[in-house]
Amino acid sequence: MSVCTLRINERDVAVPTGTTLLEAARQASIPIPTLCFLEGLSAVAACRLCLVEVSGADGREEPRLLAACVTTATEGMRVQTHTPRLQEIRRTVVELLFTEGNHVCAICVANGHCELQNMAVEVGMDHSRLPYRFPDRRVDLSHAQFGLDHNRCILCTRCVRVCDEVEGAHVWDVGWRGEHCQIISGLGEPWGAVEACTHCGKCVDVCPTGALFHKADTNEEKHGHPERLQALVHARTHQEWSP
Amino acid sequence: MGDCLRLCTxxxxRSRGALALLENSDRPVKQVGCLGPCSEGPLAAMGDQLLSLQPAENESLGPTLEAALAKSREISAEEPFLKLQRRLVLARCGVVDPGCIHDALSQGAYQQLQAVLAADDPSAVIETVRRSGLRGRGGAGYPTGLKWATVAAMPGAHKVVVCNADEGxxxxFMDRTLMEGDPHTLLEGMAIAAFAVGAQQGYIYVRAEYPLAIERLRTAIAAAETHGWLGTAISGSRISFAIELRVGAGAYVCGEETALIHSIxxxxxxxxxRPPYPAEHGVFGLPTLINNVETxxxxxxxxxxxxEAYGEGTKVFSLTGHVQRSGVLEVPMGTPLRTIVETMSGGAPPGRSIKAVQTGGPSGGCVPASALDTPVDYDSLKALGTIMGSGxxxxxxxxxxxxxLAAFFIAFxxxxxxxxxxxxxxGTVQLEMLLRKLLERRGNAADLSQLESLCHTVADASLCGLGQSAPKPVLSTLRHFRSDYLELLQLAEVAR
Incomplete structure (x- = not known):
C-alpha cells in the first residue's frame, strides 16, 4: 500500500493513498466539524462545514476551499483546518441552518444530544446575526412508531442515504428544490402509508437532530445511534460481527 | 431556391406574427432561422437584401405577406449592426431552411466531418482545436482542445459526447438561435468531436422551454441519420455516433455539468x-466530453x-435591454463593448444614456459605462469582476x-x-431579504456590511458554480455602483 505525506496545520501526517482529508485529520486527532458526513454512508459534501483550505495540490499554490469529506489526500498537500476565513464560514453556515428551520431546543426531543446544537457551541454561535425565517413546516406522525418533524430537519440527507445504501428500501428522498426542499417519504405520501418502509429505525438512529424520532421519546430523550449503522457496515464489509 | 424570399420563422x-404571414401567401417562401436584428422583426431576406416587415406604430402587420412586403423597409447591409459582424458559427443561420437537410448539404454542411473521417487522424483534429485557442463558449472559458485531449486520453472503448443546450x-438566446436556425452545424460539430475523442454516443440536453429548437433538432437528427451523417458507419467509415435528445424539466441548475449528467x-x-470530472466519470460513469452549443x-x-484564418474566432451575443436595436450578433473576439452596445445597437433610447452592461447572467456582473472600451474576451471581463458568460x-x-437589478438576479x-x-x-434567501430591506428604505450601514460578508461566504462555501457565482451580481454592483446602495441608505435615514 502506497503512502502519501501531507501537512495539516503545520503537522506532517502520513496516510495511505486514497485517504480523504477528513480521515487523515481525524487520524491525527485534528477535529474537523461535519454534519452531513457519517462514517458508513457515502459522502455528499452538502453541509460545507468540513471545508478546509488546501494548497500545494496539482501545483496550485493559491489556497482553495475544498470539502474534506470528499477530497483525497495527495503528496505535498498543505491543509489548514481552522483559519479565520473558515471559522467565519462555519459560523455563518450554522446560522443559516438555524434560521431556515424552527429549532426550539427547549421543547425538542434531542435537546442535549443534538449534533446541530453541539455544532452551534463548537463554532461559537451565541446568537444568529441573520434574521429567523419561521417557515411554515409540517410534522408527519403517520408512522406507528416514528415521527418526522420537518421544522427540525437540516436536509443533511443521512436518512435518505442510510435507507437507500444500507437498508435498501429507499423510502426517503428529497422533494422540491431550493428553499422549498424537504425530505419526502415514498412518492410524497405520508410515511405510514409507504409500504417499502421496513420500520427498521435506521433513519432515526442517524438523524443528527430531533427531526426523526421515536414517538415514545419526549423532551431531551432522543439519542442518536450512528454506531449501530457503523457496526452493521463493519460486519457486512469484513464479514465479522463485533458490535 | 437561390433568390427565393426567406422569412425568419x-x-x-414567430412571436411577431411571421407564421400568420406565411399562411397568407401564395409565393414560394423559404423558412429560415434568425436573421439578426430581432427588434426589427418580423424579418425577411431576398438574396443579400434584409427587409424589416415591422408595421409602423399604430398599424398592424399584414394581413398578407404581399401587403407586408409592400410596406417593408430595407435594412442596409452597411448598417453597423450587420457590417461589423463576422458570422462563423451563424454563417448558415438565416440562409438555409433548418428543416431541410438538402438545403444545408448544398451549403456545405457535413463537409468538414467528411474530410475529418477521410483523413482518419483524431489527434490532428484535437491539435487543430488546441492550436486555435478555442475556449468553451458556455461561460467558464475552459480551453476546448485541452478538454478534448483529456477525454481522448481516457481509457475505455465507450465514451460520450454531451452538448449542453440548457441555455438558462x-x-x-444565442444557442437557441443556432439550434433553430441551423441545427446541422451543431450536429456536425458534435460528430467531429465524437470522432476526435472516440465516442459512440451523444446527448443533446436541451431545455423544454425551447419547443421549436427541440422540434428542429429532432427533424435534423432523423434526417442526418437517414443520410448517413449520424448512426452506424458514418459516411462509409468505421465510425458510429448516435445522438439522443434529452429534454430538461425546467431546472436552471441542470446547466451545471454534474447536475446535467445526473439529469441525463x-x-x-x-x-x-468535482473531482471526479466528467472527462473521467461522466454520463453512466463513462468518460464524457461536455461542451456548449456554440463551442x-x-x-x-x-x-x-x-x-490562421480562424484567428481569434468570434463570440455570439444576444443583445437586449435599453438599446435601439436588439437581437443576435456574432462579432470577432476582442471587439470593444462600446462597438457592440453603441455603434452596432445604436445606443440607449433617445434622451437617455447607457449606465452599465450586464454580462454573464446570474453568474456574471455589470460593466460600468466608464469601462465600455473593454474588449470582449474572457480575461478582460474577468478583471472587471464579471464574466464573458454564455453571451x-x-x-x-x-x-x-x-x-x-442585483435583487432580480439574487431572486433568480x-x-x-x-x-x-x-x-x-x-444564503440566497437571506441575501434577497437584505436587498429588499435596502430597497424598501429600511436598511442601515450594518445591513450593507452584512450583505457584503454574506456574499463572500455564499461564494466561498457553495458546492457548485450556481451558488459560487450567485452573489456576483451583488458584488459587482457594489464595486461599480456603490452610490446606488448608499443613496438607499440615505433615503432610509430620512424616512427614520
Whole structure:
C-alpha cells in the first residue's frame, strides 16, 4: 500500500493513498466539524462545514476551499483546518441552518444530544446575526412508531442515504428544490402509508437532530445511534460481527 | 431556391406574427432561422437584401405577406449592426431552411466531418482545436482542445459526447438561435468531436422551454441519420455516433455539468463535487466530453478556415435591454463593448444614456459605462469582476437602479437553487431579504456590511458554480455602483 505525506496545520501526517482529508485529520486527532458526513454512508459534501483550505495540490499554490469529506489526500498537500476565513464560514453556515428551520431546543426531543446544537457551541454561535425565517413546516406522525418533524430537519440527507445504501428500501428522498426542499417519504405520501418502509429505525438512529424520532421519546430523550449503522457496515464489509 | 424570399420563422419573429404571414401567401417562401436584428422583426431576406416587415406604430402587420412586403423597409447591409459582424458559427443561420437537410448539404454542411473521417487522424483534429485557442463558449472559458485531449486520453472503448443546450441565463438566446436556425452545424460539430475523442454516443440536453429548437433538432437528427451523417458507419467509415435528445424539466441548475449528467441518467438534477470530472466519470460513469452549443458550432468553421484564418474566432451575443436595436450578433473576439452596445445597437433610447452592461447572467456582473472600451474576451471581463458568460448581454440605461437589478438576479438564483448545500439554499434567501430591506428604505450601514460578508461566504462555501457565482451580481454592483446602495441608505435615514 502506497503512502502519501501531507501537512495539516503545520503537522506532517502520513496516510495511505486514497485517504480523504477528513480521515487523515481525524487520524491525527485534528477535529474537523461535519454534519452531513457519517462514517458508513457515502459522502455528499452538502453541509460545507468540513471545508478546509488546501494548497500545494496539482501545483496550485493559491489556497482553495475544498470539502474534506470528499477530497483525497495527495503528496505535498498543505491543509489548514481552522483559519479565520473558515471559522467565519462555519459560523455563518450554522446560522443559516438555524434560521431556515424552527429549532426550539427547549421543547425538542434531542435537546442535549443534538449534533446541530453541539455544532452551534463548537463554532461559537451565541446568537444568529441573520434574521429567523419561521417557515411554515409540517410534522408527519403517520408512522406507528416514528415521527418526522420537518421544522427540525437540516436536509443533511443521512436518512435518505442510510435507507437507500444500507437498508435498501429507499423510502426517503428529497422533494422540491431550493428553499422549498424537504425530505419526502415514498412518492410524497405520508410515511405510514409507504409500504417499502421496513420500520427498521435506521433513519432515526442517524438523524443528527430531533427531526426523526421515536414517538415514545419526549423532551431531551432522543439519542442518536450512528454506531449501530457503523457496526452493521463493519460486519457486512469484513464479514465479522463485533458490535 | 437561390433568390427565393426567406422569412425568419424562429422564435422571435414567430412571436411577431411571421407564421400568420406565411399562411397568407401564395409565393414560394423559404423558412429560415434568425436573421439578426430581432427588434426589427418580423424579418425577411431576398438574396443579400434584409427587409424589416415591422408595421409602423399604430398599424398592424399584414394581413398578407404581399401587403407586408409592400410596406417593408430595407435594412442596409452597411448598417453597423450587420457590417461589423463576422458570422462563423451563424454563417448558415438565416440562409438555409433548418428543416431541410438538402438545403444545408448544398451549403456545405457535413463537409468538414467528411474530410475529418477521410483523413482518419483524431489527434490532428484535437491539435487543430488546441492550436486555435478555442475556449468553451458556455461561460467558464475552459480551453476546448485541452478538454478534448483529456477525454481522448481516457481509457475505455465507450465514451460520450454531451452538448449542453440548457441555455438558462435571463437574456441569453444565442444557442437557441443556432439550434433553430441551423441545427446541422451543431450536429456536425458534435460528430467531429465524437470522432476526435472516440465516442459512440451523444446527448443533446436541451431545455423544454425551447419547443421549436427541440422540434428542429429532432427533424435534423432523423434526417442526418437517414443520410448517413449520424448512426452506424458514418459516411462509409468505421465510425458510429448516435445522438439522443434529452429534454430538461425546467431546472436552471441542470446547466451545471454534474447536475446535467445526473439529469441525463434520469436522476434528480443536483450537482456533485468535482473531482471526479466528467472527462473521467461522466454520463453512466463513462468518460464524457461536455461542451456548449456554440463551442460545437465553432468546430466546422474552424476546420474549414484553418487555424490562421480562424484567428481569434468570434463570440455570439444576444443583445437586449435599453438599446435601439436588439437581437443576435456574432462579432470577432476582442471587439470593444462600446462597438457592440453603441455603434452596432445604436445606443440607449433617445434622451437617455447607457449606465452599465450586464454580462454573464446570474453568474456574471455589470460593466460600468466608464469601462465600455473593454474588449470582449474572457480575461478582460474577468478583471472587471464579471464574466464573458454564455453571451447574454443586457444593456441598462440611467433609469436603472442597480440594487434592483442585483435583487432580480439574487431572486433568480434563490428560485433556481437546487437546495443541496446550505450556503446557496438559505444564503440566497437571506441575501434577497437584505436587498429588499435596502430597497424598501429600511436598511442601515450594518445591513450593507452584512450583505457584503454574506456574499463572500455564499461564494466561498457553495458546492457548485450556481451558488459560487450567485452573489456576483451583488458584488459587482457594489464595486461599480456603490452610490446606488448608499443613496438607499440615505433615503432610509430620512424616512427614520
Amino acid at each position: 424562429a422564435a422571435s419573429c 441565463d435571463p437574456g441569453a 441518467e434520469g436522476r434528480r438534477g443536483v450537482p456533485r463535487p 460545437f458550432g465553432n468546430i466546422p468553421a474552424l476546420l474549414h478556415l484553418g487555424v 447574454g448581454m443586457v444593456v441598462l440605461d440611467d433609469t436603472t437602479n442597480m440594487v434592483d 438564483s434563490r428560485e433556481e437553487s437546487c437546495g443541496k448545500c446550505i450556503p446557496c439554499r438559505s
